[in-house]
Amino acid sequence: MTVGLILLLAVSVVIFLGLAHRVLDRMRLNDKQALVAVLLILVGGFIDIPIYRGIQKISLNLGGSVVPVCIALYVLAGADSPAETRRGIFSAVATGAALVVISKLFPFEEGRTIIDSIYVFGLVAGAIAYLLGRSRRAAFAGAVLGVVFMDIAHLVEVVIRRMPSTVDIGGAGAFDAVVIAGIIAVGLAEIFGETMERLQGGHIPENRGQADRPGDESDE
Numbered sequence: 696m697t698v699g700l701i702l703l704l705a706v707s708v709v710i711f712l713g714l715a716h717r718v719l720d721r722m723r724l725n726d727k728q729a730l731v732a733v734l735l736i737l738v739g740g741f742i743d744i745p746i747y748r749g750i751q752k753i754s755l756n757l758g759g760s761v762v763p764v765c766i767a768l769y770v771l772a773g774a775d776s777p778a779e780t781r782r783g784i785f786s787a788v789a790t791g792a793a794l795v796v797i798s799k800l801f802p803f804e805e806g807r808t809i810i811d812s813i814y815v816f817g818l819v820a821g822a823i824a825y826l827l828g829r830s831r832r833a834a835f836a837g838a839v840l841g842v843v844f845m846d847i848a849h850l851v852e853v854v855i856r857r858m859p860s861t862v863d864i865g866g867a868g869a870f871d872a873v874v875i876a877g878i879i880a881v882g883l884a885e886i887f888g889e890t891m892e893r894l895q896g897g898h899i900p901e902n903r904g905q906a907d908r909p910g911d912e913s914d915e
Contacts, residue, residue, distance in 0.1 A: 698813065699759075699871035700737065702878060707733045718885055721831050723773035735762045740870050743863055751853055752861040760846070760865025763839045763873050771836040783833035790823045790841025790876075795848045816842060816872040821879025831884040838880035842873045 709715050710729050719729050739758025747753040755761060767787075774780040794816055801815075824837030846864045853860040865873060 697871050699874035700740065702874050703733050703737050706878065707737075718831065718881060722770050722835065722881070723832070724770070732762070732766050736874070743866055750857060750859050753850065754863045754866065756863055756866035756870060758865070759870030759873050760843050763865070763877065764843055767836040767839040767877075770832045774830075774832055779830055779833050782828050782830070783836040786824045786827035786833055786837025787840035787844060789827055790820050790837050791844025791848065793823055794820060794841060794845040798845065798849075811868075813868040813871045814875065816845070816868075817875025818879060820872065820876035821883065824876065824880040825883040825887075828880065829884070831881050831888070834880035834884045835877050838876035839873055842869060842876050845869075 706715070707730060710719070710726055710733065713726065715729070716726065719725060724732070736758045739762045740756065742757040743754040744757060744761075745752075745754050771780060771783045774783065797815065797819060798812075801812075820838045820841045821834075824841055825834040828834035828837040843865060846862070846869050850862045850864060852858075853862060863869075
């Protein structure tokens with residue numbers, strides 16, 4: 696069982712026990728919606744949709760690309776303001792660009808790296824998306840879309856260079872990276888957002904004048 700599947704099962708248990716209600720509420724999701732989303736990702740992770748078979752073999756993983764992207768767009772559509780939406784989009788583009796650069800600078804050859812690229816991409820995507828997205832919604836959307844953008848960038852490269860290759864968008868390690876990135880981004884936003892609220896004595900609306908600091912929230 697992969698890391699992504701284990702994390703999704705753990706998240707589903709947390710949601711089922713009602714321990715994630717506060718976070719989900721701020722992302723405009725209820726428990727049932729979240730459980731359905733997790734189930735779709737879990738099942739979809741085993742489904743690859745063939746797109747093209749030629750010099751390149753291109754497919755789309757349902758659970759690692761289609762479903763997470765739809766959830767990310769839904770969450771981002773619930774943004775409190777156009778500014779939050781813009782942060783989410785910018786976060787996604789910047790996160791994707793950073794992951795592409797990292798993948799070029801560090802090939803992550805099997806057996807020659809201390810840490811698996813899956814964890815590197817997931818952790819980096821989650822951290823960058825949180826720093827740029829700031830709110831839970833924008834951070835989650837930025838992290839998930841950023842990882843998918845990296846896969847799409849790889850696809851564009853092999854097509855342009857006409858490289859014989861098998862590209863599974865959202866599949867293989869990218870599935871785990873998407874899950875890790877989304878959880879890390881929301882986790883950081885929750886931890887630092889909660890900390891800032893406690894330090895400042897209450898809930899901090901994100902759209903209030905000075906609310907564009909990392910960790911500030913308006914999610915209610």
